[in-house]
Amino acid sequence: MSVTIKDIARESGVSYSTVSKALNNSPLVKPETKKKVLETASMLGYTPNFAAKNLVSKKSRTIGLVWPAIDRIALTALVSKINELVTAENYFMILSVDEADKAIGMFKGFQVDGVMIFEEGRETMLHSDVFSSIPILSYGVSGDHVYPIIDVNHKKAIHLAVSHLIELGHTSLSYIGDATPGDKRQTEKLNGFYEAMENAGLTVHENSIGNTKGLSWYDGYLAAKELLKTSKPTALISGSYDISVGVLRAAKELKIRIPEDLSVISYDNIPQMASLETELTSVGVPIEQLAEKMVTSLLSLIEHPDSINLTQLMEPKLALRKSTKSLQKHL
DNA sequence: AGAGATATCCGAGCCAGATA
DNA sequence: TATCTGGCTCGGATATCTCT
Numbered sequence: 001m002s003v004t005i006k007d008i009a010r011e012s013g014v015s016y017s018t019v020s021k022a023l024n025n026s027p028l029v030k031p032e033t034k035k036k037v038l039e040t041a042s043m044l045g046y047t048p049n050f051a052a053k054n055l056v057s058k059k060s061r062t063i064g065l066v067w068p069a070i071d072r073i074a075l076t077a078l079v080s081k082i083n084e085l086v087t088a089e090n091y092f093m094i095l096s097v098d099e100a101d102k103a104i105g106m107f108k109g110f111q112v113d114g115v116m117i118f119e120e121g122r123e124t125m126l127h128s129d130v131f132s133s134i135p136i137l138s139y140g141v142s143g144d145h146v147y148p149i150i151d152v153n154h155k156k157a158i159h160l161a162v163s164h165l166i167e168l169g170h171t172s173l174s175y176i177g178d179a180t181p182g183d184k185r186q187t188e189k190l191n192g193f194y195e196a197m198e199n200a201g202l203t204v205h206e207n208s209i210g211n212t213k214g215l216s217w218y219d220g221y222l223a224a225k226e227l228l229k230t231s232k233p234t235a236l237i238s239g240s241y242d243i244s245v246g247v248l249r250a251a252k253e254l255k256i257r258i259p260e261d262l263s264v265i266s267y268d269n270i271p272q273m274a275s276l277e278t279e280l281t282s283v284g285v286p287i288e289q290l291a292e293k294m295v296t297s298l299l300s301l302i303e304h305p306d307s308i309n310l311t312q313l314m315e316p317k318l319a320l321r322k323s324t325k326s327l328q329k330h331l
Numbered sequence: 332a333g334a335g336a337t338a339t340c341c342g343a344g345c346c347a348g349a350t351a
Numbered sequence: 352t353a354t355c356t357g358g359c360t361c362g363g364a365t366a367t368c369t370c371t
Contacts, residue, residue, distance in 0.1 A: 004363055015335045052363030055340045
């Protein structure tokens with residue numbers, strides 16, 4: 001049997017309501033009594049019963065996070081940061097790798113105060129009774145959603161990458177990423193590439209697009225090998241951190257030096273970019289900003305359920321590292 | 332002021348009584 | 352007899368009221 005406030009009360013010779021007050025640092029308890037109660041609690045190894053606390057407060061101070069793609073490094077970095085911020089706000093976070101509907105059902109059973117969903121590509125079709133019964137915030141792509149979404153301006157991110165490469169004198173640019181229709185986040189990046197190239201008056205050749213048909217590093221590796229063999233771009237934009245890992249491996253095997261022979265910019269503005277074999281210049285919303293926006297938005301939704309702000313678009317930034325080189329300097 | 336007593340939170344499980 | 356319904360209790364903690 002676990003230790004309860006009643007055990008502490010018995011042991012320390014006060015009532016359990018006094019114990020409760022003492023444990024919550026109430027000014028209505030004498031310092032000596034408080035000290036005695038705290039010492040007894042510590043001696044007995046007391047741990048608060050969260051189920052009981054939730055019963056009274058009608059709050060669990062817990063948020064659930066639906067995370068269906070645990071193999072993606074960029075999302076791992078984001079989850080870690082979110083957890084850090086949530087903990088700093090005295091909340092707990094529980095994760096589920098199930099489908100959104102199933103995960104939310106489980107979270108409701110645990111009486112979480114709110115839910116974050118990481119939507120991968122396809123929109124998550126939630127039943128209306130789900131999001132009307134619990135605060136939900138999605139990290140996804142804005143569309144016809146009826147629940148709040150934090151979105152990233154993916155097109156602009158790729159525009160930043162293209163502009164930077166053009167400033168360095170590159171005109172032969174390639175893009176590598178998942179071009180599978182249906183994944184809006186990935187297709188937005190590709191569309192951003194076409195758009196930025198067109199704006200700059202540059203042609204996109206058919207063989208300068210590498211379709212990874214997936215988001216793993218191996219998908220990136222296979223597509224990069226194919227692309228770098230058939231096309232000889234001076235610069236390459238990669239759709240994600242994981243794909244970039246594959247690009248670096250393929251380039252190494254093909255004896256292509258980065259940035260001497262090939263400039264590379266990766267999507268995903270995460271600190272891990274600096275730990276790669278070649279520190280990659282990247283674009284995207286800095287992970288700290290994204291995490292902070294998600295946590296503050298969900299917590300404000302929990303506290304003020306009527307303050308719904310359906311779509312919040314985050315603006316990306318360019319993070320310069322060591323994977324791009326000016327062409328002019330070599331001429 | 333400082334302590335104890337009591338109502339309350341919600342859902343599960345049990346039991347007794349009512350109904351088909 | 353089988354099934355359904357309603358009431359009660361329990362769990363651990365907090366908020367508030369009452370007492371000394």
